[in-house]
Amino acid sequence: MVGAGCAGLTLAWQLSQQTRHPVVIVDNGAPRPDHFFGFWDHGAPALSLARDLATARWNRWSIITDQGVVVQNSTRSPYTALSSQAYETRLLQGLKGCSRIRFVQASANQVACTPELCRVDTTEGRIHGGQVFDSRPLPTPPGTLLQHFLGWRVQCEAPCFEPETAILMDFRVSQSRGMHFIYLLPFSQDEALVESTVFSPDPLPECWYADQIRAYLSEWYGIHSFRTVAREQGQIPLLYAYDRDTGRGTPVGVRAGAVRVSSGYAFAHILTQAEAVALDVARRRPVTARPCTGSVDRWMDHVLLRVIRRNPHLAPRIFQGMAAALSGDEMADFMNGNHGWRQRLRIVAAMPAWPFVRACLA
Numbered sequence: 001m002v003g004a005g006c007a008g009l010t011l012a013w014q015l016s017q018q019t020r021h022p023v024v025i026v027d028n029g030a031p032r033p034d035h036f037f038g039f040w041d042h043g044a045p046a047l048s049l050a051r052d053l054a055t056a057r058w059n060r061w062s063i064i065t066d067q068g069v070v071v072q073n074s075t076r077s078p079y080t081a082l083s084s085q086a087y088e089t090r091l092l093q094g095l096k097g098c099s100r101i102r103f104v105q106a107s108a109n110q111v112a113c114t115p116e117l118c119r120v121d122t123t124e125g126r127i128h129g130g131q132v133f134d135s136r137p138l139p140t141p142p143g144t145l146l147q148h149f150l151g152w153r154v155q156c157e158a159p160c161f162e163p164e165t166a167i168l169m170d171f172r173v174s175q176s177r178g179m180h181f182i183y184l185l186p187f188s189q190d191e192a193l194v195e196s197t198v199f200s201p202d203p204l205p206e207c208w209y210a211d212q213i214r215a216y217l218s219e220w221y222g223i224h225s226f227r228t229v230a231r232e233q234g235q236i237p238l239l240y241a242y243d244r245d246t247g248r249g250t251p252v253g254v255r256a257g258a259v260r261v262s263s264g265y266a267f268a269h270i271l272t273q274a275e276a277v278a279l280d281v282a283r284r285r286p287v288t289a290r291p292c293t294g295s296v297d298r299w300m301d302h303v304l305l306r307v308i309r310r311n312p313h314l315a316p317r318i319f320q321g322m323a324a325a326l327s328g329d330e331m332a333d334f335m336n337g338n339h340g341w342r343q344r345l346r347i348v349a350a351m352p353a354w355p356f357v358r359a360c361l362a
């Protein structure tokens with residue numbers, strides 16, 4: 001297993017449960033700061049690994065623009081948030097107690113596989129195995145659209161948030177640097193994760209997002225003083241990536257198309273992907289990691305990103321239109337890739353026609 005991030009650890013854990021194979025996990029030990037994983041919990045058994053670690057779950061969420069608010073409800077698929085560190089610690093503890101699992105801290109330089117044997121060259125030496133799963137991220141080409149963000153977990157002196165409703169996107173913020181929204185997860189009346197999130201090719205200096213968070217809390221909640229109890233920052237390339245070179249082993253996680261590129265969500269899919277891969281290994285079937293969407297949705301996501309890149313000012317209308325076209329359950333299914341043509345056509349009908357027609361043509 002190359003890489004001990006979310007995908008590598010989840011798959012190693014699934015293999016430890018479903019097979020008796022020894023597993024060597026190679027990771028370079030790069031720091032992994034804590035952040036929240038948000039996902040729609042549609043009840044799949046694979047998600048039970050994360051379910052009871054949830055910091056909070058919301059049956060209601062909203063998308064807000066200058067034009068109004070769309071609120072969606074779902075009791076079947078609540079929006080769920082948990083700490084990435086709590087999740088990875090649980091897996092690490094389980095794996096360290098298993099005698100068939102060995103950890104090697106090293107950087108993997110090269111992976112080479114033939115049908116008979118695989119080889120991983122690392123800074124600490126060569127490792128041989130019957131199969132290699134690789135979760136190292138693929139290089140991001142320059143100019144790729146990124147989702148980049150800074151989030152603060154803030155504690156306020158007085159009650160100000162509405163803990164029943166997660167705000168997935170609030171577009172009532174500056175749109176001067178690309179598509180920009182605030183993601184606000186209220187954990188209680190006085191504590192929330194508030195994240196300034198931009199879709200553009202260029203990450204911004206930290207002070208820019210910080211100013212946006214402060215201005216948002218001041219303008220829409222009247223909050224001028226608060227305590228920051230945690231922070232998270234990151235960037236997710238909004239690019240479909242799948243390493244098809246079988247000579248380099250089996251890709252998993254982000255390297256195997258786990259990111260839904262129109263939104264940056266990957267967590268729920270990584271868990272279901274890992275469970276399916278381990279089942280293939282256990283049943284001695286040919287192993288492939290399934291990407292989070294099929295080719296039709298990939299194409300639709302690609303067209304959507306092209307429209308947003310060319311017309312970021314249309315983003316509030318597009319995302320609010322999408323939310324208004326679906327019920328909460330349907331939205332959760334759509335985000336998890338469990339939807340069909342009816343939902344797709346409803347979304348298409350809600351989009352501004354010409355920008356999409358133009359993006360389809362070129």
Ligand SMILES: Cc1cc2nc3c(=O)[nH]c(=O)nc-3n(C[C@H](O)[C@H](O)[C@H](O)COP(=O)(O)OP(=O)(O)OC[C@H]3O[C@@H](n4cnc5c(N)ncnc54)[C@H](O)[C@@H]3O)c2cc1C
Nearest residue numbers: 003005006007027028037038107108234253254265266267
């Ligand atoms: C800050 C942040 C917040 C996110 N929030 C959400 C969210 O709320 N919901 C959601 O659905 N998705 C979210 N995502 C997206 C996605 O779920 C995560 O990126 C997820 O961690 C991807 O898992 P992975 O195992 O594929 O990759 P990673 O977690 O990046 O793991 C790759 C591992 O490989 C190691 N590695 C790299 N190169 C080498 C090498 N040469 N040799 C050995 N080891 C190597 C790295 O150190 C790392 O440990 C978020 C991503 C980020 C960055």
